[in-house]
Amino acid sequence: DADVTQTPRNRITKTGKRIMLECSQTKGHDRMYWYRQDPGLGLRLIYYSFDVKDINKGEISDGYSVSRQAQAKFSLSLESAIPNQTALYFCATSEAAGGPETQYFGPGTRLLVL
Amino acid sequence: KNQVEQSPQSLIILEGKNCTLQCNYTVSPFSNLRWYKQDTGRGPVSLTIMTFSENTKSNGRYTATLDADTKQSSLHITASQLSDSASYICVVRGGQGAQKLVFGQGTRLTINP
Numbered sequence: 001d002a003d004v005t006q007t008p009r010n011r012i013t014k015t016g017k018r019i020m021l022e023c024s025q026t027k028g029h030d031r032m033y034w035y036r037q038d039p040g041l042g043l044r045l046i047y048y049s050f051d052v053k054d055i056n057k058g059e060i061s062d063g064y065s066v067s068r069q070a071q072a073k074f075s076l077s078l079e080s081a082i083p084n085q086t087a088l089y090f091c092a093t094s095e096a097a098g099g100p101e102t103q104y105f106g107p108g109t110r111l112l113v114l
Numbered sequence: 115k116n117q118v119e120q121s122p123q124s125l126i127i128l129e130g131k132n133c134t135l136q137c138n139y140t141v142s143p144f145s146n147l148r149w150y151k152q153d154t155g156r157g158p159v160s161l162t163i164m165t166f167s168e169n170t171k172s173n174g175r176y177t178a179t180l181d182a183d184t185k186q187s188s189l190h191i192t193a194s195q196l197s198d199s200a201s202y203i204c205v206v207r208g209g210q211g212a213q214k215l216v217f218g219q220g221t222r223l224t225i226n227p
Contacts, residue, residue: 004157042118042203042217043158090157101207102148103215105157 003027004106006091012112013081021076021109023091031094032074033103034058034066036087043090049074050096081113116141118206120218128226131194135221137187137204145212149178149189150203152220158203161189191223199225 004025013019023032031050035043035058045058047066055066063085067075078085091106118139127133139147146165150158162173164180164187171178175198177190191198204218 040123040219042219044217045215092157102160102163103158105159107157108155 004091004093004104006089006106006109008109009107010110012114014114015080015082017081019078019081019111021078021089021091021111023074023076023106025072025074025091025093025104025106027093027104028071029093029104030071030096031101032068033092033094034064034074034076035090035092036060036085037090037108038087046076046089078111078113081111083113086111086113116206116209116214116216118204118216118218120202120204120221122221123219124222124224126224126226127194129194129196132190132192133194133223134191135189135202135204135223137189137218139185139187139204139206139216139218141185141206141208141214141216143208143210143212144182144185145207147178147180147187148205148207149176149187150205152201152203154200161202194225196225196227199223 007022033048034046044060049068065077089109092103094101094103121136148163149161152158162171162178175192180187201220201222203220206216
């Protein structure tokens with residue numbers, strides 16, 4: 001079984017709809033991240049969490065919110081989807097600081113907002 | 115501004131040939147640099163990590179170099195295989211408290227038979 005899973009893998013939605021992308025991990029890592037990837041651009045950080053009660057904004061958090069329900073789960077919500085949120089979304093995890101902090105990525109969720 | 119620039123944007127080579135991908139960065143202070151491989155439709159997977167004191171590190175047919183003085187890194191792939199077709203992403207960790215990760219836009223490598 002994959003260590004980092006994302007659901008759904010693909011989603012088509014309409015402008016104005018609220019949607020949630022979910023991420024689960026079995027690696028036992030404290031740190032979790034949400035990124036989006038657009039063609040020709042590097043991965044950009046949306047939100048990150050270092051623990052269950054810890055939520056931090058990344059560089060492009062506007063229009064998104066997150067919930068860290070448990071150590072293993074980190075959800076990303078688009079409150080009112082718009083077409084420029086069409087992108088590939090990745091969840092990632094890493095161990096706490098002090099080690100190499102390798103990030104382990106999920107398989108991605110491809111989102112299309114019409 | 116903390117930036118990571120990769121070149122070329124895309125590259126096509128024949129199976130069995132070697133190639134080198136470049137990464138230039140302006141992230142300061144520098145903590146480490148990592149190369150990821152991203153297969154189509156998959157998440158990135160770490161290939162190698164380099165810290166300030168390391169000049170060269172190999173992982174099978176992949177060899178990464180780092181010149182911290184010129185803020186440049188390269189990823190050399192030897193005897194390419196069809197399975198090497200992927201995007202290769204350079205990521206630099208740094209900034210205050212070494213908490214900032216800056217991603218390059220990636221190099222799309224295609225290996226043709």
